Amino acid sequence: MKSSRNELQHESSPAGSSPADSTTKRSWWHQNEKDVLRWAELFRSGKSVVEIAANERVAPSTVSSQLHTLGIDIYQGRHHVSQLPLKYSSEFVNLVNQGPGNVIEFVKDWVWGIGVTDHGRQQVQSFCEFIELHQQGVGVKEIARRLDLHRTTVAEWREGTDQPYLIRAVSDTLPIMPRTRWKLLPMHLTSGGNEPSGWIQVPQAIHSFADVLEVLNQIEPPRTMYERSLQFGLSRQRVEELRSDLFAYLLGIMVGDSGKLGGVQNRYASMNLDLQLTKKHPTNERLGEFVLLCANSLNIKMERKRDKPPTGATRLGKQPTHAYRWISERSPLLAWMFSVCLGLRWEETTTTEKIRIDWIFETSTSFRVRFMQGVADSDGCVKSYVVEIESVPNSALLVEILHGVGITSAHIGYEKGLPEKTRMNRRQASTLPIFNEFVRSYRYERMMKGTNVKPALLREPGTNARVGDGSGI
Numbered sequence: 001m002k003s004s005r006n007e008l009q010h011e012s013s014p015a016g017s018s019p020a021d022s023t024t025k026r027s028w029w030h031q032n033e034k035d036v037l038r039w040a041e042l043f044r045s046g047k048s049v050v051e052i053a054a055n056e057r058v059a060p061s062t063v064s065s066q067l068h069t070l071g072i073d074i075y076q077g078r079h080h081v082s083q084l085p086l087k088y089s090s091e092f093v094n095l096v097n098q099g100p101g102n103v104i105e106f107v108k109d110w111v112w113g114i115g116v117t118d119h120g121r122q123q124v125q126s127f128c129e130f131i132e133l134h135q136q137g138v139g140v141k142e143i144a145r146r147l148d149l150h151r152t153t154v155a156e157w158r159e160g161t162d163q164p165y166l167i168r169a170v171s172d173t174l175p176i177m178p179r180t181r182w183k184l185l186p187m188h189l190t191s192g193g194n195e196p197s198g199w200i201q202v203p204q205a206i207h208s209f210a211d212v213l214e215v216l217n218q219i220e221p222p223r224t225m226y227e228r229s230l231q232f233g234l235s236r237q238r239v240e241e242l243r244s245d246l247f248a249y250l251l252g253i254m255v256g257d258s259g260k261l262g263g264v265q266n267r268y269a270s271m272n273l274d275l276q277l278t279k280k281h282p283t284n285e286r287l288g289e290f291v292l293l294c295a296n297s298l299n300i301k302m303e304r305k306r307d308k309p310p311t312g313a314t315r316l317g318k319q320p321t322h323a324y325r326w327i328s329e330r331s332p333l334l335a336w337m338f339s340v341c342l343g344l345r346w347e348e349t350t351t352t353e354k355i356r357i358d359w360i361f362e363t364s365t366s367f368r369v370r371f372m373q374g375v376a377d378s379d380g381c382v383k384s385y386v387v388e389i390e391s392v393p394n395s396a397l398l399v400e401i402l403h404g405v406g407i408t409s410a411h412i413g414y415e416k417g418l419p420e421k422t423r424m425n426r427r428q429a430s431t432l433p434i435f436n437e438f439v440r441s442y443r444y445e446r447m448m449k450g451t452n453v454k455p456a457l458l459r460e461p462g463t464n465a466r467v468g469d470g471s472g473i
Helices: 033-044 051-056 062-070 090-097 100-110 118-136 140-147 152-161 165-174 209-216 223-232 236-241 243-255 281-298 331-343 356-361 365-379 393-405 426-431 442-449
Strands: 007-012 025-030 182-188 197-201 259-263 269-278 303-307 321-327 378-381 386-390 412-416 418-425
Touching: 033 051, 033 062, 051 062, 090 118, 090 165, 090 259, 100 118, 100 165, 100 182, 118 140, 118 152, 118 165, 140 152, 152 442, 165 197, 182 331, 197 209, 197 331, 209 243, 209 356, 223 236, 223 281, 236 243, 243 269, 243 281, 243 331, 243 365, 269 281, 269 331, 281 303, 281 321, 281 442, 356 365, 356 393, 365 378, 365 386, 378 442, 386 426, 393 412, 393 418, 418 426, 426 442
Parallel strands: none
Antiparallel strands: 007 025, 182 197, 259 269, 269 321, 303 321, 378 386, 386 418, 412 418
């Protein structure tokens, strides 16, 4: 007799054979609603279709077709498996389980200068769904199908490698508790910002000199920095004592005409310095190397590049001259210095906008002197009786700083009714000195010529072991 449509074939295995044996004899299975409900329960509890079929002595196609009648979709890879464990802490998983909104709020609250793009939000949404499906025991292939991802991406997410940049920021910073009103900042970015590293804490606003010193004390300079300092006659101990001064000098260079490229980015706010100095004055090479030393003291990579040929107005001059050139890595720390330390918005420039740096008046005398040296070495010039700094639009501020370090002759120089320069007596400027004595640039030599003045020493060696102690001249 032929079987009815309600009767399905049943596999019976003779002794010693497996359910998958090709010689398996067939018998009839009469449709039973209780059997199908039991199979559904087994499937939901984590059993695969193949396991259920073997235990019930029916074909896998029988199980899958009957589960379909209950509205359960069966696809390749859609079965509960013993997944490899997630390589994340329980604290991280708990945060992700709270949903993408909480994850993004955490990142904004804890990480300085991070951007949240529409694509970034979608990545967080997909990652949260991935964690949920993994916890349900859904297979890699099925997770990839549901989230429209490649299977290797699912595996990498599980292992904690090649994560979306916002998720990477969470996993990196969650174990670190930032101080109140401080945020976390990565020192270095690779793979387009997808792999940040070297996290430190930075204040959202500077309230005291101690805030600056606390940032510097978290930074470990590379060994090459100490080797480079020897060309300026600075021992390891001496350069350690000058760490805060080197920071101040680099900040002054940023106020000058060095190129500052970058700002707010899709992932992390970051900037790089592009320093170009004319080869007309050979001492500019030493100046560039000193700026490189200052950047290295902050663990910022900076390299000498091929000399730049004359361009623009310099190309059309009587004696076109190549320029020495140094370029730093793109650094979130430089962006923080621009935004928080100099108080500038991303669309502003140091040549057109006033810097907002009132906190500098609470710093040590040597810090303020080194800051002014950076500005002067970048934009200063020496005349017969005066030293001038091109200081639009910061003339009044620089005069106030100079008065605070004893340069009483400092005043605003007006040209066509506009405050375009900061001027001071040349002899008094040499006592500071207003140009850096380690660099000994052509400006420094010109200023010191014929003055018979011995510049004041900025901190005697051996006065402190940590970054900055507030000692003066």
